[in-house]
Amino acid sequence: MSLDTVVEDIRDEARARAEEIRAEGENRAEEIVSEAEADAEQIHEDREAEVEREISQEREQKLSSAKLEAKQARLGARRDVLEDVHEDVEAALADLSGDRREELTTALLEAAVAEFDDGDSLRVYGRAADQALLEDILTDYEDVTFAGERDCLGGVVVESTNSRVRVNNTFDSLLETVWEDNLKEISDRLFEAQ
CATH class of the missing domain: 1.20.5 (Single alpha-helices involved in coiled-coils or other helix-helix interfaces)
Known part of the structure; x- marks a missing residue:
């Protein structure tokens, strides 16, 4: 090679x-x-x-x-x-006016008075516009007097002169109770289509 x-x-x-x-x-x-x-x-x-x-x-x-x-x-x-x-x-x-207002006011007063003992001296407060109505209704009661105005829609606030007990049976308080207890139902009825 x-x-x-x-x-x-x-x-x-x-x-x-x-x-x-x-x-x-x-x-x-x-x-x-x-x-x-x-x-x-x-x-x-x-x-x-x-x-x-x-x-x-x-x-x-x-x-x-x-x-x-x-x-x-x-x-x-x-x-x-x-x-x-x-x-x-x-x-x-x-x-509300007339007989319907008188019926409701009387019923609320009766329910409030029933909360106190017999013989208690009671004071009733109500709407200024209802004073004449309340004084007329109170003529049927002993030891129960109209004591003055209460800023409310109607109804009564009753208190004893002997104790600190007070019963609020105003239209306002009842409306709030009914409103709160039935708010869901009210809402459902108003808005059921939605």
């Missing part, structure tokens, strides 16, 4: 090895580029999914907030309607 042949064989081997290294380098470069592209695609998909989650979450929060605001507005409107109804009932009670 001649030296030229050996040199040529070494060169061929070097070329083959260089070609092999270049091919491996290209393959590795392709793998790196492919992995980088896959990573970039995954990052893009992850970010897109994250943005979709954020959009969905914000949409849900805004929807929940809008629902809450609507519910609060509806409750506020219902409260306003209930207040209007309450005021209308108060006005109707204040406007």
